[in-house]
Structures are given as C-alpha cells and as structure tokens.
Amino acid sequence: MSAEPSQPVPLRASDADREAVVAELQDAVADGRIDLDELGARLEVALAARTHAELAPLTADLLPVLPPAQPLLLKGGVAGAVRAGVWRVPEQIRAYGGVGGVKIDFTRVECRLRVVEVEVDGQAGGVEIVVPDGWVVDTEQVDPDLAGLRDRTTAQKLPGSPLIRLTGTCGMGGVTVRHLKRGERRKLLRESR
Structure with missing residues (x-):
C-alpha cells in the first residue's frame, strides 16, 4: 500500500x-x-x-515592466553570507559559496517575476536555497561536480509563483535546494500572526 x-x-x-x-x-x-x-x-x-x-x-x-537591474552578488568568503527576511528579488542572483557558504532564503520575499536566474558556485562552503511551497526550481543546468546537488523541492507550482532557474556548479561544498523544514514553518507561521 x-x-x-x-x-x-x-x-x-x-x-x-x-x-x-x-x-x-x-x-x-x-x-x-x-x-x-x-x-x-x-x-x-x-x-x-x-x-x-x-x-x-x-x-x-x-507584472510591471522594470528596467534591467544589476545581479545580486552573494559571496560566502570565510564567515558565510545569508540573504533572508523580507527583500525584493532581482532577476539575477550570483552565489559563490567560498569557505563559509551562502544561504538564500526566499520564504518572505516580494517577488513579482516569472523567472529568477540563480547562478551558483558551491566552492568549499556550499550554497543552500530555501523556497516557499509552490515555487519550482529548475536544476537541469547545474553541474553536480564533486559534492553534488540535493534537490528536496516538489514539482507542484502555484499560479503566479516564479520559477527559479538554477545554473552553475556545485563545487566541493555542494548545492541544496529545499522547502521550509517543520520547525522553520512553525516559526514563520507564528511570526505572520
């Protein structure tokens, strides 16, 4: 069964x-x-x-017609980099894991784009991407390299939600794409009340 x-x-x-x-x-x-x-x-x-x-x-x-914007650049360096909370999503994001890693959290963002291009280079620290339920991530153009890609998202796209198109390489640190974990979901629900 x-x-x-x-x-x-x-x-x-x-x-x-x-x-x-x-x-x-x-x-x-x-x-x-x-x-x-x-x-x-x-x-x-x-x-x-x-x-x-x-x-x-x-x-x-x-969807408004927006002028071309500079890509958002996130570099993990030694200490790591996190983009989370409420922020406006640009059309392009470049994430370099460095040694400390990069985390991109899309769960509280303002995004009216149909497609968001995210270029990753896991390097040693890796890149973690968290997307809301109903967002779909296209990982076909990612090179798994040494550490590989872990895609823990569902393929159920909600109407009006963007497509995250992932490109680049996983490097030694790897790339993880996921939805909220149970504890993160509870915390977000408490904050939205």
Missing part, C-alpha cells in the same frame, strides 16, 4: 501581505492597467484572502 504524497500546507497571508496586494492594485489603476470595476472586484477578494495562494492570482497579470 503506497503512502499518499503530502500536500504543501498553504501559508497564511498577513495583514501586510494583503496591504501590499492592495497597493499594487491601486498602482495598476493609476497606470491604466485595470479599470475601477476590476479594482473593486479584486480588492474584495484581496481583503478576504487568508493564504498567499489566494492573493497571488490577483496581481499575476500585472
């Missing part, structure tokens, strides 16, 4: 998450991308939304 695959738990939306969507919808009206009737309908859904999955479709078709 085979076990049922576990379904990702939908992350609860905070007041700040709902307010961010409302602000984006208001900007879309100001830019002429949606009219007032559509704004009213979307606001009603946004204010009643309980999860990120309910909020995502409301702005998925409103």
Whole structure:
C-alpha cells in the first residue's frame, strides 16, 4: 500500500501581505492597467484572502515592466553570507559559496517575476536555497561536480509563483535546494500572526 504524497500546507497571508496586494492594485489603476470595476472586484477578494495562494492570482497579470537591474552578488568568503527576511528579488542572483557558504532564503520575499536566474558556485562552503511551497526550481543546468546537488523541492507550482532557474556548479561544498523544514514553518507561521 503506497503512502499518499503530502500536500504543501498553504501559508497564511498577513495583514501586510494583503496591504501590499492592495497597493499594487491601486498602482495598476493609476497606470491604466485595470479599470475601477476590476479594482473593486479584486480588492474584495484581496481583503478576504487568508493564504498567499489566494492573493497571488490577483496581481499575476500585472507584472510591471522594470528596467534591467544589476545581479545580486552573494559571496560566502570565510564567515558565510545569508540573504533572508523580507527583500525584493532581482532577476539575477550570483552565489559563490567560498569557505563559509551562502544561504538564500526566499520564504518572505516580494517577488513579482516569472523567472529568477540563480547562478551558483558551491566552492568549499556550499550554497543552500530555501523556497516557499509552490515555487519550482529548475536544476537541469547545474553541474553536480564533486559534492553534488540535493534537490528536496516538489514539482507542484502555484499560479503566479516564479520559477527559479538554477545554473552553475556545485563545487566541493555542494548545492541544496529545499522547502521550509517543520520547525522553520512553525516559526514563520507564528511570526505572520
């Protein structure tokens, strides 16, 4: 008898998450991308939304045209480097593990991009990437090198969520891609209340 695959738990939306969507919808009206009737309908859904999955479709078709931006460069060096918390995701990220390693945590980010290019070089310290449930990571273009790639993500993509396209090499430190661990998930849920 085979076990049922576990379904990702939908992350609860905070007041700040709902307010961010409302602000984006208001900007879309100001830019002429949606009219007032559509704004009213979307606001009603946004204010009643309980999860990120309910909020995502409301702005998925409103991606603004952004000027090209410099890639985010993360170097592990000796002490390591961590990018976590609330931050805006650029189109390109380059992560070099160095000796101390690099951790990129996408679980609380603001991301309206369809694709995020992440170039990795595990070097000696390795690179760890944490993505929310519903985000998909394409690892086909990563060279496993000595330490290899550990992809612990699911292939279930939520509408409106970005695709993380990983390229580069795992080096001696390796590259790990994963969703939140149980303890991290509980901590995030407590913080969002």
